Amino acid sequence: MRFARARTPLGSTVARAAPSEDNRLPMNFCSNCGQPVTLRVPPGDNLPRYVCDACDTIHYVNPRMVVGCVVEWEGAILLCKRAIEPRHGYWTAPAGFMECGETVAEGAARECQEEALAEVEMGSMVAMIDVPHVHQVHIMFRANLREGRYGVGDETLESALYEEDDIPWDDLAFPSVRFALEKYLEDRREQVERLHVTRVERMKR
Ligand SMILES: [Zn+2]
Secondary structure, three states: OOHHHOOOOOOOHHHHOOHHHOOOOOOOEOOOOOOEOEEEOOOOOOOOEEEOOOOOOEEOOOOEEEEEEEEEEOOEEEEEEEOOOOOOOOEEOOEEEOOOOOOHHHHHHHHHHHHHOOOEEEEEEEEEEEEHHHOEEEEEEEEEEOOOOOOOOOOEEEEEEEOHHHOOHHHEOOHHHHHHHHHHHHHHHHOOOOOEEEEOOOOOO
16 A cells, blocks of 8 residues: 555554644645645634635645455455555555545556556446544455566565465555455455445554
């Protein structure tokens, strides 16, 4: 996952932020005019926003989407060992931040290409995970590898197909990855395709 681009990645700086700043990314200057911004509730609003008094721009900050896939090939699951922080060296399903102009499914397929050089046939959505303390929503799809081909993308140290019994559960990068894998495998055993929804809380440290 390309969490490294987040300024408040999972289990990182946000864990030490003051409660009043807990649900937003820091902003110092207006991206429209370059003047300092202040954090306050604008007229008619009910939440604090970064407001620029020089040009009257209100900078709304909203949660971001992380999209990815549980990729299967002949019963095995494709995982990538992360080459970037956070969670360098831990295993993940291919996933990352959604880009503007693409659908969630297109983004999820793109991440498979970028992280594992994997062309995938997209399937149904398997999990939606709210991660409110880092202002993210993770959406994971079922997918199948086309022709069994995969490789190692720039953000990946190693890619591998894991049989269910060999999945490195203790070395997974993120709780949302664990949830998606568990539910994917649970549904596969029962030969159903459900959508599983959960909420991930802040990691204890
Ligand atoms: Zn401004």
